[in-house]
Amino acid sequence: MSQFIEMFGNPVTNTKGWKTAKIKDVAPEMPSKEQLSGKIWLLNLDMIESNTGRIIEKVYEDVENALSVQSFDEGNVLFSKLRPYLNKVVIPDEPGMATTELVPLRPEPSKLHKVFLSHLLRGNQFVNYANDIAGGTKMPRMPLTELRNFDCILPPMDKQLEFVFIAEQVDKSKFGDFKSQFIEMYYNTHNKQTLESVCPIMNKGITPKYVESSSVLVINQACIHWDGQRLGNIKYHNEEIPVRKRILESGDVLLNATGNGTLGRCCVFICPSDNNTYINDGHVIALSTDRAVILPEVLNTYLSLNDTQAEIYRQYVTGSTNQVDIVFSDIKKMKVPVPSMDEQILFVEVLTQADKSKSVIQKALVYLNDIQSDELGKIA
Structure with a gap:
């Protein structure tokens, strides 16, 4: 504030x-x-x-x-x-x-x-x-x-x-004290490749036919947040209509492709159940990385950096203020730094530990807020 x-x-x-x-x-x-x-x-x-x-x-x-x-x-x-x-x-x-x-x-x-x-x-x-x-x-x-x-x-x-x-x-600042270390790792990297070369599969999803419930679940923009996926916003596609697009897999990087305030948000998809089929809608780009080249968590972090977001809005977006869209054919050509695999693995280890700590802190804050609310209610 x-x-x-x-x-x-x-x-x-x-x-x-x-x-x-x-x-x-x-x-x-x-x-x-x-x-x-x-x-x-x-x-x-x-x-x-x-x-x-x-x-x-x-x-x-x-x-x-x-x-x-x-x-x-x-x-x-x-x-x-x-x-x-x-x-x-x-x-x-x-x-x-x-x-x-x-x-x-x-x-x-x-x-x-x-x-x-x-x-x-x-x-x-x-x-x-x-x-x-x-x-x-x-x-x-x-x-x-x-x-x-x-x-x-x-x-x-x-x-x-x-x-x-x-x-x-x-x-978006979920990476705490080591974020500057991550940025340094990226900007010391001279190996840069296009997004389409490090992601053999890049696609927008389907235009869903929504139903109240089915085994085909649709990941939409409201599911994608800086701190990860939120599946409370998930919707359902009519399973009687065949899905002719690639099914989402754990490790896919999901990138919101449209909308003022939502465009550019990204997260790594984690499949919550093998019993259902998960698909992205047409407003979400799914990126499947070549994991021998770049790990999903590393690409996702790069896409979430302030400078990268500014680049996306500056070079790969079309439309007016209230209706903006990523130009799919253009963003494929975006250059992505590719650190050494040793550096990437080390970063993901640190990131995983940071996420565990963050989860504990968030739960504690919710608990403390509940206590505070109860106490203030008693005072009132």
Whole structure:
């Protein structure tokens, strides 16, 4: 959040004198108009991590069982008006339904970027402001009138996008103290090869025919995150329609190929079950590496580096701001550094150990956040 304050100042007192508009005018409350059916993502406050907005657990329920809820989609920013001190703000990565305690703000993309808005609402300055005006003793809530009439700062969109880029890089930083060592390994490597030469198989997936359930599971962009795959977002393809594309295998590197805010995200696929068939959809590029040349974890890490992401957006993307796509024929020619296999194996060993440590830390943080929430609830 210090980067936000450095760039934009205090958003509550508007110390840098930005142009402003009422939140109701640039991010009105607007649930999704999408008609949901079957099993849907049902989001409650206890499933949201305080201060980060990360989803601790995804629960899917039949839509008929969803009571006292409202719809949302990827265009919303969900703000919890209940107990503002718990600081729960979410940008959903797929449609669903949420408790009515979550206000479904819908920022106007040309004026207010959803990531920028989420950081503004999550910052200490706004949280303190919301706490100060919250009404109610045991169950304090920020008055909706005050939220709607809040003077939201509106820096130029290029400044907002600059911040969004920085924020997303921070979110990707999973490699801890040894990341600089990894970067040094890459940039000391003189052996560079094209992506298509180190990945004998590169393909976009199918156009699925979705059904409620089947043994053919579709990996889509919402499944691919910087910290790995999240299969709570998986969808199903009609198994009676033959799949004429290559089936995904463990070790494939998956690269999101389209969408502002999703393009460029990548992870290494790990097949969770031999009993099902896994396939990528047409918005996801699957890269199968020649493991005698480059290991999947090494390629994935290179693709996730800030400089590589900037190169992808600069040289291999077409389309306007809100509808961007990787040009498949162009990215095949992207040059990839190929370190020695000894260096790669050493890096993967360190990476594996770091992931184990990170998992332990994340579980501890979730546990501590739960305790903190319980204690704050008792105080309230």
